[in-house]
Amino acid sequence: MEEPIRPRPFRAMPLPPSVRIPRWLALALGGALSAGLPVALAPSTPRRTRAVRGLLWSTALSWALLTALDAAEHFRLEKAVTGRWLRFVAVPPSESLLHAAILATNLSALALARPPRSRRGGRARRTFRAIGPAVFLALGWLDELVYHRRRAPTARRSSTPPSTSPRG
Numbered sequence: 001m002e003e004p005i006r007p008r009p010f011r012a013m014p015l016p017p018s019v020r021i022p023r024w025l026a027l028a029l030g031g032a033l034s035a036g037l038p039v040a041l042a043p044s045t046p047r048r049t050r051a052v053r054g055l056l057w058s059t060a061l062s063w064a065l066l067t068a069l070d071a072a073e074h075f076r077l078e079k080a081v082t083g084r085w086l087r088f089v090a091v092p093p094s095e096s097l098l099h100a101a102i103l104a105t106n107l108s109a110l111a112l113a114r115p116p117r118s119r120r121g122g123r124a125r126r127t128f129r130a131i132g133p134a135v136f137l138a139l140g141w142l143d144e145l146v147y148h149r150r151r152a153p154t155a156r157r158s159s160t161p162p163s164t165s166p167r168g
Helices: 023-034 036-041 047-082 093-111 122-151
Strands: none
Touching: 023 036, 023 047, 036 047, 047 093, 093 122
């Protein structure tokens, strides 16, 4: 029987170098998050929408940065395992489709984030604006729990090499 992992204080647990956040990434993310500040402080932005617009720009740019980094990581993994960029061995096609669905959800939510011009089509727009964030959250959690979590290093699996089979 495998001995359970003994709990330790958080500060006493070492962080492997392979999972540390690189300094350049922390700076890039900080820059993306602070990019909404000039939008919020711009005199041309109406006072009542400054905070919301600043928040939208900050979150949108941060999301775009992390999405680009995730795609780059997918390509890097695929190239390392197969020697090619699009073999779908290290990263299954279903994960790529899930990322496309997340992208489509976010882009359509941004496209629909304005008052409807007419009564026609207004209900569909309002419905999607109401459920869009929940769809994005559900797809993001699905991606994290089904795909990314399987590739994450853990204390129990540290002695076994990562699998290269399509099923992980």
